[in-house]
Every structure is written in C-alpha cells, then in structure tokens.
Amino acid sequence: MNETSLENIKDIPAGEDKPLIHVAPSPHIASTSATTTRMMADVLIALFPIMCMSVYLFKWHAVRQIAVCLGCCMAAEALFAAMRGRRATLADCSAAVTGIILGLSLPASAPWYIGAIASFVAIGIGKVVFGGLGMNIFNPAMVGRAFVMISFANLMGASAYEQPGLGIDAMTGATPLTALKQAGSMVPLNDMFWGLTNGSVGETSALLCLIGGIYLCIRKTACWEIPAGIIISVLVLAGIADLAGPCSGYLVLHHFLGGALLFGAFFIATDPVTSPVTPKGRFVFGVGIGFLVMIIRLFSGYPEGVMFAVLLMNALAPLINRWTIPKTLGED
Amino acid sequence: MAKTIAQEFTKGLWNEIPPFRLVLGLCPTLAVTKSVEGGIGMGIATTFVLLFSNALISILRNIIPPKVRIACYIIVIATFVTVVELLMQAYTYAIFRQLGIFIPLIVVNCILLGRAEAFASKNKLLPSIADGLGMGIGFTLSLASLGAIREIFGYGTFYGMHVFGPSFEPFTFMVEAPGAFVCLGLMLCLMNLAGGK
Numbered sequence: 001m002n003e004t005s006l007e008n009i010k011d012i013p014a015g016e017d018k019p020l021i022h023v024a025p026s027p028h029i030a031s032t033s034a035t036t037t038r039m040m041a042d043v044l045i046a047l048f049p050i051m052c053m054s055v056y057l058f059k060w061h062a063v064r065q066i067a068v069c070l071g072c073c074m075a076a077e078a079l080f081a082a083m084r085g086r087r088a089t090l091a092d093c094s095a096a097v098t099g100i101i102l103g104l105s106l107p108a109s110a111p112w113y114i115g116a117i118a119s120f121v122a123i124g125i126g127k128v129v130f131g132g133l134g135m136n137i138f139n140p141a142m143v144g145r146a147f148v149m150i151s152f153a154n155l156m157g158a159s160a161y162e163q164p165g166l167g168i169d170a171m172t173g174a175t176p177l178t179a180l181k182q183a184g185s186m187v188p189l190n191d192m193f194w195g196l197t198n199g200s201v202g203e204t205s206a207l208l209c210l211i212g213g214i215y216l217c218i219r220k221t222a223c224w225e226i227p228a229g230i231i232i233s234v235l236v237l238a239g240i241a242d243l244a245g246p247c248s249g250y251l252v253l254h255h256f257l258g259g260a261l262l263f264g265a266f267f268i269a270t271d272p273v274t275s276p277v278t279p280k281g282r283f284v285f286g287v288g289i290g291f292l293v294m295i296i297r298l299f300s301g302y303p304e305g306v307m308f309a310v311l312l313m314n315a316l317a318p319l320i321n322r323w324t325i326p327k328t329l330g331e332d
Numbered sequence: 333m334a335k336t337i338a339q340e341f342t343k344g345l346w347n348e349i350p351p352f353r354l355v356l357g358l359c360p361t362l363a364v365t366k367s368v369e370g371g372i373g374m375g376i377a378t379t380f381v382l383l384f385s386n387a388l389i390s391i392l393r394n395i396i397p398p399k400v401r402i403a404c405y406i407i408v409i410a411t412f413v414t415v416v417e418l419l420m421q422a423y424t425y426a427i428f429r430q431l432g433i434f435i436p437l438i439v440v441n442c443i444l445l446g447r448a449e450a451f452a453s454k455n456k457l458l459p460s461i462a463d464g465l466g467m468g469i470g471f472t473l474s475l476a477s478l479g480a481i482r483e484i485f486g487y488g489t490f491y492g493m494h495v496f497g498p499s500f501e502p503f504t505f506m507v508e509a510p511g512a513f514v515c516l517g518l519m520l521c522l523m524n525l526a527g528g529k
Contacts, residue, residue, distance in 0.1 A: 150504060150505045150510075151505040151506075152501055152503075
C-alpha cells in the first residue's frame with residue numbers, strides 16, 4: 001500500500017513536466033523498503049536455515065515436498081493470473097513463500113500429488129477467488145493444507161508421520177505430540193529444541209524457528225505482538241494443564257517446543273494480510289490462536305491444532321479490527 | 333410480451349435455472365448432493381411438488397385472498413410434500429432413508445414459494461404447469477451435475493460405479509459440507525462465465 005504514492009510519481013512520463021503540486025493519496029512519506037518483495041525476501045531468508053535442517057533430517061523427502069509445493073504454487077499463480085487477465089505476479093515472491101510454507105507444513109511421507117493439490121487449492125481457493133494478494137481472508141498455505149488434511153486423512157494424519165520403512169531415523173517413532181496424546185509419553189526436550197524429532201518437514205527445530213522468527217521481528221517484516229500473544233497463552237494454558245497433571249513443569253516446555261507451535265507463531269500466523277492491523281488487535285489475535293491450539297491439543301482427536309487455530313482466528317480478524325480501533329487524537 | 337408455453341418450459345432449463353441463475357433452493361443443493369442418486373431423487377421429488385403446487389395455485393389464484401396468500405401457498409405446498417414423502421417411503425425406501433429430513437424440508441424450499449408467488453399466482457393453468465415442470469427439471473439437472481462432481485471426486489464413483497482405478501485416493505473434502513460450498517461457488521463462477529455475465 002505504501003508503494004502507491006511513490007509509483008504515482010514514477011508513472012509520470014519522462015517527457016512531461018512534473019506538476020508543481022503533486023496530488024496523491026496518503027501516506028505521503030512512505031518507506032521505500034517496505035515493499036511486498038522485500039518482506040517476502042526476508043521471509044525466505046528466515047526460512048532458509050529451516051529448509052536446510054529439514055533436508056538434513058528428512059533427506060530427499062523434504063526436498064520433494066518443498067520443490068513440488070514451490071513449483072505448483074508458482075504455476076498456479078501464473079495460471080490464475082493469466083485467467084483473470086492480470087500480469088503475472090510471480091516477481092513479488094508471495095506465491096513462492098506460500099509454496100515453501102506449505103511444503104514445510106506437510107509430512108515427509110506424503111506423496112507428491114498431495115503437495116500439488118494443496119498448492120493449487122491454496123492459490124486458487126485460498127487467494128485468487130478473493131481477488132488475489134492482499135484480499136484473501138484465510139492464510140492461503142493453511143487453506144491448502146486443510147483441504148488435503150480433510151481429504152486424505154490417512155496420508156496426512158498422525159499415522160502418516162510414523163514411517164519406519166522409509167529409512168529415515170526421525171520417522172521411526174511417533175511425533176512428540178502424538179506420543180503425548182496417545183501414549184502419554186514425552187520426548188526429550190533437547191531433541192525438540194535442536195529439531196531431531198519427527199514432525200512436519202519444517203516444524204521440528206524449535207531453535208531455528210526462533211532464530212528465523214526473531215530475525216523477522218527485528219526486520220519488522222513480522223510483528224512481535226502475534227507470536228508473543230500465542231506463546232504467552234500457550235504457556236499459561238500448558239501451565240494449567242501441568243498443574244492439573246504431572247506438575248513438573250516439563251509439560252509446559254513440551255507444549256512450547258513441540259509440534260508446529262513456533263513455526264506457526266512466527267511464519268504462519270504473522271501473515272500481514274490475514275491478521276488484524278492494530279497492535280492491540282494483533283495481541284488478541286495471538287492469544288486467541290494460542291488458546292485454540294491448546295484446546296485442540298488437549299481436548300480434540302487431533303494431536304496438533306496450529307492449522308485450525310490459525311484458520312479460525314483468520315475468520316475473526318476483521319471483528320478484532322473493529323474492536324480495537326485506536327482512538328483518534330482529540331476523541332473522548 | 334406473451335411467452336409461448338414452450339418458452340415458459342425452457343427458461344427453467346438454462347436462463348433461469350434455479351440454483352445457478354436464480355440462486356434459489358440452495359439448502360437442498362448443498363445438503364443432498366453427496367451423490368448423483370441423492371441429487372436426482374431430491375430433484376424428482378421437488379419437481380413433483382412444484383408441478384402440482386403450481387397447477388393448484390394457478391387454479392385457485394382468483395379465490396385465494398391476497399392478505400393470507402403466503403399461508404395458503406404453504407398449505408398447498410405442504411400437502412404435496414406430504415404426498416411425495418409418503419410415496420417415497422412406500423416405493424423408494426432407500427432414497428427416502430438417504431434424503432431423510434430433507435424431504436419434509438422441501439416445504440421451505442424457496443423455489444416453490446418463489447414460483448407460486450412470482451408465476452403461478454398470476455398465470456393461467458397451462459403456463460404454470462410448464463413453468464413448474466421446467467423449473468423442476470432444471471433443478472434436478474443442477475443437483476445431478478453437482479452431485480456427479482462431488483461423487484466422482486469425493487468417492488471415486490458415479491451412480492455407485494467406480495470410475496477410477498483402485499489406486500485413486502478420494503478427495504473426502506468434496507463430500508463434506510465445506511466441499512459443497514466450494515463446489516457450488518465454483519459452478520456459479522463457471523455458469524457466469526458461460527452466461528457472459
């Protein structure tokens with residue numbers, strides 16, 4: 001949005017004189033660095049270590065998931081842009097970011113067509129039908145993932161993660177949250193911190209998600225209020241669950257480091273299009289996601305709930321915006 | 333601008349096809365189209381009610397007092413819905429079980445009240461019959477096509493026959509409730525594209 005006024009200046013043909021007074025809608029002083037392309041490039045930089053870790057852990061299965069989703073999202077973006085008679089919008093990297101986040105959120109064992117179907121649904125139904133980038137209500141990558149999750153429950157659910165036959169060490173056991181849900185056993189915290197556990201391709205390493213996320217917050221590509229809200233509410237609710245159960249403090253950290261929580265908090269929930277715009281609203285949004293994640297983890301049939309929590313709160317984002325309109329100067 | 337009876341009949345098949353052009357009767361369109369069979373069963377039941385309610389309301393159009401006309405239309409429609417419900421229970425029990433509560437709910441289908449109010453109450457018997465039949469067949473075709481798409485992708489079958497090999501992974505999403513909304517939305521989009529709107 002900030003580009004508009006600058007682009008208007010650029011649009012004046014070189015031959016004509018610049019008008020004495022340039023008339024353009026606000027904001028009049030805009031940061032030249034706050035463009036979609038720069039933000040998306042930042043996200044790609046922050047995701048790079050996570051991608052390296054996923055390739056180290058899941059070998060070519062991770063490469064396949066990321067490559068298929070990346071390729072199909074770009075292809076879908078180009079195709080749908082052409083159908084709508086728009087110039088292709090691949091250069092802003094938003095489709096690439098959707099593709100990589102989607103690829104990182106899939107289990108390593110999922111066949112290639114799951115990534116392809118999820119990508120086309122993500123871009124087509126998640127984004128283009130609402131009018132393209134900046135218009136979508138729901139996070140496109142999560143729309144795609146929810147579609148394949150509901151469609152192919154046996155290839156996407158908890159059992160898909162446990163594949164000893166693939167010859168990958170991490171995939172011989174259940175994911176930490178499935179182990180907790182089904183057997184009540186907990187995985188060593190060290191492994192979850194460094195990322196040596198089973199899980200979706202990109203979610204395993206809590207450390208790398210934190211590093212990438214903090215980089216995004218420092219660069220102001222992601223706002224800090226959403227991850228802060230998510231983490232605080234998860235810690236509080238996990239604390240209550242811990243007091244009710246083992247009372248050792250271990251469960252709190254297990255919920256904090258396990259599953260897609262940190263990946264989702266920093267990379268998925270912070271999508272600027274589908275989250276509220278006011279700082280207070282963003283915090284409320286984050287608290288809501290954390291609350292829903294813990295409700296799903298503790299009381300539903302699913303071991304993990306980041307995807308559904310983000311989608312549900314996306315639907316509430318416009319309402320949160322209305323609740324948290326800041327007072328204008330001079331208003332009572 | 334008097335239309336011929338044939339025109340009254342054919343308008344329901346494309347130009348004013350109920351779910352896609354008039355966007356009426358969406359509740360059954362979303363609810364019973366998990367399979368072609370359900371779609372066709374619902375369509376035929378609705379066509380039957382639409383045909384007879386249109387005919388009767390057209391005959392009674394000068395007797396029904398305008399102030400209580402909606403109540404009168406509903407009584408006429410409810411009568412025929414009860415008839416069709418008992419008939420289906422007697423002769424096509426499998427489909428009756430499959431459609432369940434949605435057969436009595438034909439009473440509140442907007443197409444029936446819509447055609448009674450907009451057409452049958454103002455036109456003679458024959459055009460009303462043609463209108464009801466055309467709308468009903470258009471509705472049946474819409475439900476059957478939506479049901480076919482959802483059944484083929486959601487179960488990998490068409491009218492119960494397998495259309496793909498055993499390696500096909502069905503898109504369970506398509507036969508869930510959100511699949512109905514997405515599918516209907518995409519079909520509306522295609523119809524608008526085809527209609528040049």
